[in-house]
Amino acid sequence: MTANEAKLQAAFREALELAPDHDVTALAFRTIRAWDSVGHMQLIAAIEAAFDLMLDADDVLALTSYATAREIVARHGVAL
């Protein structure tokens, strides 16, 4: 796993208050209780802070799973 991928996973765990060994790669919006609309806003903020980027409105709506989060940060120039 690259350092950036680890960073992305850490952002998920931090924002959604998951245990350090929680596998986040299969997560999707509203599949766990913590990832509700409030958790979503926390997650957006955590990803922005982790990679020092600004997600736009389309990103906020499109980021519905770990997989789409990967695509979105990659589109913002983060090498995973």
Next chain:
Amino acid sequence: MLGGRDDRIALVDAATGERITYGALRARVAERAVALRPAAGPAGIGVAFAGNDVATIVELYAALATGVPIALLDRQLDDRRARAWIERYRPEVVTGRAFGGPLPRGGAAPHRDLALLLSTSGTLGSPRMVRLAGAAVEANARAIAEALAIGPDEIAVTSLPLAYAYGLSIVTSHLAAGATVVVTAESVVSERFWRACRDHGVTSLAGVPYTYEMLRRVELTRVAPPTLRTLTQAGGALAPAQIRHFHAIAAARGGGLIVMYGQTEATARISVLPASELPARAGAVGRAIPGGAIAIAPDGGEIVFRGPSVMMGYAGGRDDLARGDELGGELWTGDRGVLDRDGLLWITGRSRRIAKVFGQRIDLDELEAIARALAGTSAVAAIARGDRVRVFVEAGSAATAIDTRALAEATGLHGRGFELVELPVLPRLASGKLDYQALAEAP
């Protein structure tokens, strides 16, 4: 309570695309009512673990139609709290959630006027409920429809939980007016929510301050369909700059932002600021809804509301449901305010210790009790700080099993809504009571 002609659309189920006419809804409600009455027995009550779905709405209207008092609890409530509630109220009918094994049921006969029980603390799952008469629910629905000039062509969407008084009032006011409600469990940060709004031509959207924070982030003007022209806001103070921002967006579409003030204790809404008062009066919460009156107590400035939608009183368990009206239509709100020379109400303070964590109401005194149990010490204090809660714990307290995750688990709220601060000793007044003023000023 269902005000539309039989051939008009009452509900649209966004999940399936099904369009349910008032005629079809009346039939479903009648069918459920036939089963509900015998299930509840002559003196029974029901509880619906409410989700934003058609079944919850049918259950509510069936209960109102048959006179079986019904409690609405959020389906997200954790199992322990849900069971604790059931042990206290012993409902004869439980819907919206499955429990393994038999549940305690049966108790005191409810008062004949009682129709609806709503929780004020929401997610904390306090067993305290607001007792509402059927006449109050109906009066509030009609008053809101009138104040907001909801006509049969309006199309609302369930943007807030139905177990929450404001979320419920979206449904009751629109159905009283013969309008349409798009029923969805999605939230405003979901593309599916906006697809439903576009597909079904939603004309109005209701939100609490946190909803509006999210709407800024997803850029309302980009996601909202052109049909959306009315925004309503209640559930706490939205900053005047935000009020102007969202009013300008709605006004550009030929509508406006309508700011309201309400309490569950008054069924839902107490006052309405017409959009025509914006942007000049950003920050005011308007005038009493039709049929209601607002007065400010000369001593202390507390807002007193009189009207047909005022609750009968509180309940802490099944026995209390036998009690009649204890307020006589007069509600001391616990909030302070002033009326300006045009009769507009401005809230100046909230005397109840209620905080909002990411838009959810939480009672700070209840939270302190939870934190005390976790920390194993009584030296705990909670204060609101922005949209978070700061929990102070005296350092060196015995087994401090308390951390933000434990608080989140115990309250069902997000851990990031809490900030834990350890102090060597908590500041206290001469009386020995916690000095909340000093705590508020702590760095």
